[in-house]
Amino acid sequence: MSPARRRGLADEVADRIREAIFSGAYPPGAQLREVELSGAMDVSRGPVREGLRLLEREGLVRVAWHRGATVTTLSATDVAELHTLRGALEDLAVHHVVDRATDEDLNLLAKTAAAMDRADDPHEMVRCDIAFHDAVFAAAGHQRLAEAWDAIRCQVHLFLLTRISLSTEDYLGLVPGEHHDLVAALRARDADAALALFAAHRRNAFEVIASGTERPASGK
Structure with missing residues (x-):
């Protein structure tokens, strides 16, 4: 014992x-x-x-x-790898949500997005952001995909913490609207629009971090 x-x-x-x-x-x-x-x-x-x-x-x-x-302090390589891996996982999740999600799943996504409207602190907003993406992977109904997300979930949380450590300008104002747009595209079962919106959402965070993260001396 x-x-x-x-x-x-x-x-x-x-x-x-x-x-x-x-x-x-x-x-x-x-x-x-x-x-x-x-x-x-x-x-x-x-x-x-x-x-x-x-x-x-x-x-x-x-x-x-x-x-x-x-x-952990994320290097430029860490940032790039997390960005691309998260993108690959989320693209697959979006396709599955569009094809398979129930109204209950979509209502839960809307509820998690609505929680962002009440967040008044960047760290709380990051928690809401992660909770939203948890709900996306749950709604995809793909167990191994959810497990793959869970394997990098804490690192993505650290990724977003790094983002707000570099800049919080307009952060609290912009993030809720981005997620409401994501929900609308998923509700409409519009995979192309949802994929483009998810990519733009990821890119916004990536560009803030990439601009403030030094590359390793080797350039790798």
């Missing part, structure tokens, strides 16, 4: 650190010190170390022997 409890505690620790990252308490590049975290959460360093390893597998944390753990 003890090993199971330790794994459960590590999961709880990971959840709390993840939440702190998503809330902006630990921005990209921030140091995650085991001693401080264990003291703040009143746990030993073992579960903290295991929790950080779980977050490392999600892509949220990077652990190096000479630096310890830090919140």
Whole structure:
């Protein structure tokens, strides 16, 4: 029973650190010190170390022997890969939503988009954005596609956190409207319009990040 409890505690620790990252308490590049975290959460360093390893597998944390753990800072290559992979997954999801989504699925998408109208903080807007895309993949009715999204979901959240760390100009005003347009295109079962709108939505975030992210010295 003890090993199971330790794994459960590590999961709880990971959840709390993840939440702190998503809330902006630990921005990209921030140091995650085991001693401080264990003291703040009143746990030993073992579960903290295991929790950080779980977050490392999600892509949220990077652990190096000479630096310890830090919140992942996305490189230009990371940004480009996430942008293109997310695009490939979302394009497939859009086709499936247009073909298969029920009225209930589409109503849920509209509800998640409406939540953005009430968001008054960039971090809350990012949460709403991720929740909307969760609903898109759920509405697609494709289990393995949903699992593929889930595998990069935290990294996409970090991608959007990076976006708002670089600029929040017009962010709260523009994002809700973009998502209402996405819902309208999906309701109309217009795959071409939906694909174009999703691509434009992704591109808006990508261009902000790409303009503020240095490429590696190798140029790769």
